[in-house]
Amino acid sequence: MTAFTHVPRRPLHRRLALVGAVAAGGLLLAGCGGSDDMKGMDHAGTKESAASEATTGSAAGTFNDADVRFAQMMIPHHEQALAMAALADDRASDARITSLAGRIEKAQGPEIATLRSWLKGWGKPEKASSGGMGGMDGMEHGSGSKGDMGGMMSKKDMGKLEAAQGPTFDRVFANMMIDHHQGAIAMAKDEKKNGRDAKAKKLADDVVKNQSTEVATLRTLLDRL
Known part of the structure; x- marks a missing residue:
């Protein structure tokens, strides 16, 4: 058994005096610390408060189902656009097609x-757990049914694009990307109308503006290819 050493307790009046002295010393140190120390403490507290508020705001529901659906559907939609654009590097013959493909990737x-x-x-x-979104493999390009990713290319479409070269590739790419962009524009307009998250709605607005401009460019190119 371990032996314990008895430490005699100070008389009550001495303990109270010691506590008072420590408290007074603490107040004196706080007063001498200067405003810089206090500013640092306030700054840290503000950061923690801001982070807490951001977390609370997100948890409170700054987004809705439309925002989630928009993000979940736009990811694979964008991924396919990148795959299409990447093919232009060694297949396109028109520099304007190559340049536009580069802008899409960027x-x-x-x-x-x-x-x-x-x-x-x-x-x-990242992926929706229920139906209605469909899969990339099963989507036919130009599909615009409610809840689907309009403009998605099928495997057959992608195979046709991969097999094309030169001027043929330029025309096929332009036609397919017009359809693809129109599908993205439709999804973005739905997000602008039904979404709640401000950042998601802003991105949707950018998609509508930028891809509408690219559609106009592609249509002009088609007339000249």
């Missing part, structure tokens, strides 16, 4: 990362 790659970060922050999966 814009939609970062947007995919943004959409994924939103879903993670919302606590939602």
Whole structure:
């Protein structure tokens, strides 16, 4: 058995005096610390408060089902656009097609990362768990049924694009990307109308504006190819 050493307790009046002295010393140190220390403490507290408010705001429902659906559907839609654009590097013959494909890659790659970060922050999966979204393999291009990713290319479509070269590729790419963009524009308009998250609605607005401009460009190119 371990032996314990008895430590005699100070008389009550001495203990009370010691506590008072420590408290007074603490107040004196706080007064001498200067405003810089207090500012640092306030700044840290503000950061923690802001982070807490952001988390609370997100949990309180700054997004809705339309926002989630938009992100979940736009990710694979953008991924296919990137796959189509990548084919232009060694198949396109018109520099304007190659240039537009490069702009698509530059814009939609970062947007995919943004959409994924939103879903993670919302606590939602990247892929929808229920039907209605369909799969990339089963989507026929130009499909615009409610809940589907309009404009998605089928495997047959992608095979046709991969097999094309030169001017043929340019024409096939332009036609397919017009359909693909129109599908994205339709989804973005739905998000603008029914979504709740301000950032998601802003991205949807960018999609509508930028891809509408690219559709007009592709149509002009088709007349000249």
